[in-house]
Every structure is written in structure tokens, then in C-alpha cells.
Amino acid sequence: MRATIAGILLFTFLLPTLHAAAPVSEIGSAPTYTPSPIPVPVPVMTPPQQSAPPAGDAHYQMQMLEDEVRTLRGMVEELNNEVRQLKARQLEDYMDLDRRVSGLVSGGAPASSSSPQGVDQTSSAVEPVTPAGDETAHYTNAYNQLKAGKTAEATALFKEHIALYPSGAYTANAHYWLGEIYLLQNKLEPARQAFSTIVNSYPAHRKAADATFKLGQVYHMMGDNVKAKAMLEKAAAGNDNAAKLAQRFLQQNF
């Protein structure tokens, strides 16, 4: 009993210094404090929570300090977490910027950062070949709308493109971007249809591997993990960018 009281007194004396200087986390491990033997003195006449108990009540002060330390510790932990997140985000932003700048320098189209997981580094979708002028212009216009973030206009134009040039050079691309837009808007069924069209009707197309991966993602989001897995494994079997993404997605989700 005497040792306990001495410990508490020591702790009470030490605490203000610790409080000022040491990091919060160290306080917890320092004292060997046993709270149980001393009953909490409760004033009989007044409710204990509202009015301050007698000054110099070591136990009460101790409780206040413990609460205070806990609150401060919580704040430090939360701030630490925020700093960690900010650092990670900063690195991500930098990488994104770097990617886009190097895209510009090498003369290609800027990598689209519109896709939610930075998934689309494959988006130099403006074909180098130039077939019929109108067709290319129409497709480029639609694609530019998408790049400008005007998804509604882009959706309409891509649909129009598919209707105008049902077997054109960019029809598969138009399907692909429609799929991307729907996926972005979380319209899973239309997205599934768009990506399925590419997988089924343009299996040899340049976008087919990406579409297979995206279709896997869509099935996963729809909850159909059996089909999702089949598609992702198909995409993962290649050695292109889509394959890497599919492998990573499979690792993380299956």
C-alpha cells in the first residue's frame, strides 16, 4: 500500500515534466501503477461529475492526466497517419505528373489520368494509321471530348461513331471507351456489354487484351467471381500491360 502511494506521488510529480517533454507514447510504459487499492473518493452531497472534487486529490488528478494523455496520444496517432497518407499521395501525384510530362516530351498523347486506378497507360488510342478522313476526324473528336472530361458528349459521339461506321477502323476503340466511361460511372451492365463486344467480336484487336482485363474487373464488381477469374486469367496469360494489371488484380482480389 505504501509503495503504491509513493508510486502515485512520484508519478504525479513526474508527469508535468513528461507531459511537456517526452513523446506521448513513452509515458505509458514508465510507471508501474496499480489503481485498484485506493477507492475513488466520491463527494456525497454533490454529483461527482459536475463539481470539482477537493483540490489536491491525487487520484482524481491522475485520472484527468490519464484521460488527457490518451486524448493526446490519439491525436498524435491520427496525425501520424495523415502524414503517412499525404506522403504516399504526394509520391503518387509526382509519379502521375512525371508520366504525363514524359508522355508529352516523347510526343505521344498525354496518358489519361481519368481512369480511377491509373489503369490506363494503354491509351494512345489515336491510331497512327489514317483511313477515311471523316471517320478519323469523327473518332478523334469523340476521343477529345473524353479527354476533356465531357463524358456525356463523348458517350453520344462514340455511340454515333459505332452507328456510322459499324465495321470501321475505330469501332472497337469506340466500344472500349464506352466501356471505360460506363465503368467510371459504375454502370456495370452496359460496361460489361461494351467490353464483351470487343472480347467476342474483335479478339485480335489491339484493345482486346485490355478489354478482357476490364471485363474481368466488371464481373468482379458485379460479384461474379467465377467469370471474373476466368477473364482475368485469360488476360493475365499475355505479356502486355493488361496482363500485368490482371496479374496484380488477381493477386489482390483472389
Add this chain to the structure above:
Amino acid sequence: MRRKQGLLISLSMILLLWLSPAVAEFTIEITQGMDNPTRIAISPITQGGRALSEDVSNIVSADLERSGLFSSIPRQNMLSFPATLKDVYLRDWRILGAEYLVVGEVIDRGGRYQITFSLQEVTGGRNVFTKVVDGTPAQIRDMSHHISDQVYEAITGIPGAFSTRVAYVTAYPLNGRMNFRLMVSDADGFRERMLLESKQPIMSPAWSPDARELVYVSFETGRPAIFRQQLASGTREQLTNFRGLNGAPSWSPDGRKLALVLSKDGNPEIYTYDLTTRQFTRVTSHFAIDTEPNWTPDGKSLIFTSDRGGTPQIYKLAIASGRVERLTFAGSYNARPRLAPDGRTLVMVHRDNGSFHIATQDLVTGDLRVLTQTYLDESPTVAPNGAMLLYATKQGDKGVLAAVSLDAGVKFLLPARFGDVREPAWSPK
């Protein structure tokens, strides 16, 4: 101090809420399944047309349906009952829209049953596998669950967890007093067995990694004490008898140690207990409450709940270095941590707008996902294949078990026919 009293009060509240008759025998109500489940047909598996004492095909289809990933074709719709692959006419099954077909037959080999079973892909006409399982007539359910595991894994790529068991506590009033029972049943709720009956509360059952023993807290000595009990023999041993709290035991993945909570030194702290040397080692030291320890799959760390940061949150302790790291930051209440077998998905009780739900947090990305919408959800326990978790919740004023898949796509309730069920613990195998 105030917080500690609060915890004790809520503990006794939970005990009080427990009052209603028990004896669990589950029925399963699927409340949410996949939008597009795989259609599978299980042709009757018999001994040359003679049914066994338990219907193998029914057990298998019930298992698969309960996963939420499958819908099975009713027997009365089947056009034929093939027992082997050579009797299968794929057209019969394509008409029914079946994507997969399971056929099998039983042979009696001197008192032991041998079941040969095959999985056939109907759409492509491919034979996926043909396998054999054997066992005594008393093991028909074990053999059936084995078939379910094999079929499930072949189609989904995830190991099945149908051969596992669940431990839980039931409580009901008897002659004006509460009666508590520690029970173990198959994962489908059948073959329920009582391990212990007591007039005093039983809490926190946890499995040994070999699934042959349980540890739990029993108040039968007048205060909480931790016991260890073998399932097969029923032999039990009291491990702790300290003043104050003796609680929340959790078995280490290598089977050699327990993590548990003792308040013998003043306030609740986490200890490890070496089952061979019988040594207790204190691993946390903080004036806040440290409780609900659980091992990470590599056995090197413990995750636990602590209010050292002002609110209950989940922390991770590296046992060798003693380094403590906070894991949860969303909201003002996260408790009862469990890790999925991948070691990456944290499962916990999360308070969301004032109500308690089961949530997962991806420890790499930090993404939090609330899985349940039921009322007063608690005690999550993850299946060994990481596909589903069981938890305790309230239906009306009754304590029931419920299950949800870790992607939240499948949900079902396991209401006991009578009384209150609490604190499920899914066996590790």
C-alpha cells in the same frame, strides 16, 4: 477508471441480454445471394439405387447453395439420375440450364462406404475430375462435405470450408436460472454436440490450430478462469486462476502459446502463456485497457483492441520488438479484430452512425468496408478459406448467428430454433 467500469457494465449488459431459451438447431435463411449464381445439378448419389441413411446429394447441394455462389437444380426437375459419367446424356442437363453436373455412386466394401464422384462441365462437355472418398457409415456427412469441398474448389479456385466446424455459446433460462452451454456443430449446423453445461457464464471459445481442442472462459469457479478442453475425450484443464479478469484467449498458429488478457497487475493487459513451460509473459504495458488479442497468421504479432488513444481502436504489436502500431483510424469505435487467412484483410466490429456492424479493412490500401446491415453485430470469425465470416447479431430480441461473404455479396442468417446463440468461433480446419 470510468472507462473500465463502463466496459464491465456493458459486459454485464450483454450477459443480461442473453436471457431466453436455447438449444440451437440451425435453419438457414439466405437473405442475399449472388445475382448470377452458377447452376449446378447433383444427381442422386446412392448405393445402386438404394438410398443411404443420409442423402449425400442433398447435403452437397445444401452446402453449395449456402456459399451463395451456386443454385442447385431440384431433383424433381431432373430427366435422368445418372450415377456414372457413361450414363450422362448432356442434352438432359443442357435443357435444364445446368452449367455443372455432379454424379456419384456408393459401393459397400465390407462395412465401409466408398463413394466415386465426378464433376462434369455441361456447357463444354468436359470431365473436370473423378475422385474417390471412403469412410464408415457414420461418416456419410463427412464424406458429403468432402465432395462439396472438392466441387467448390474445382469451380471457384478457392478451397472449400464445408468440412469445418463452429463452436458457440448458447444461453437459456432453466428453472428460473440461466443455463449456459458450450456447443460445437458442423459448419452447416448439423451434428451439434454439447461440450460443457454450466449455471455460470461461458465465454470466448477459441480453437487450437489442429481443431482438436478449445480454450474458453468459464465463470464456474465464481470468477472468470480460462479452461482448455479436448473435443474427442472431453478432458479439460483449468489454465488460469488469477484475481480479476482472465479472458479472451487466442491460440497461436504454431499451437504452443495462448494470448490472453489478465488484470492481475491492476488493469487489463495482454499476456502470452507458454503451454509447455506454463510461463506467463506480459506483452503490453499501458494504463489504458488492452484486450481481445489475436495472432497474425505468421505468429509474430498480435492484433488487439486498446483505448490508449482515447477511443477503442485496433493496434498491432510485434512480439519480438514490442513495437505497437495503430491500424484503424476510421470512426470512434473499432474492436474485436480478427485477420483473414491472407493476413491482409482485417475483420472487426466498427461503429457506424451509432450502430455496430462488421467491417473489413484492407491493411495495405487502408480501404474500409462495412459488410453488414443487421443490428448489434459482434464477434466476427472468419472461415479458414477466407471466403465467409460468421458473426453474432440480433433478430428481434433473439441472439442469432449470421454469415456474410468477405466481398459482402452473400448474406445469410442461421436462426436457432430456440433461444440465444453467441460468440461463434469457426474452426481453423
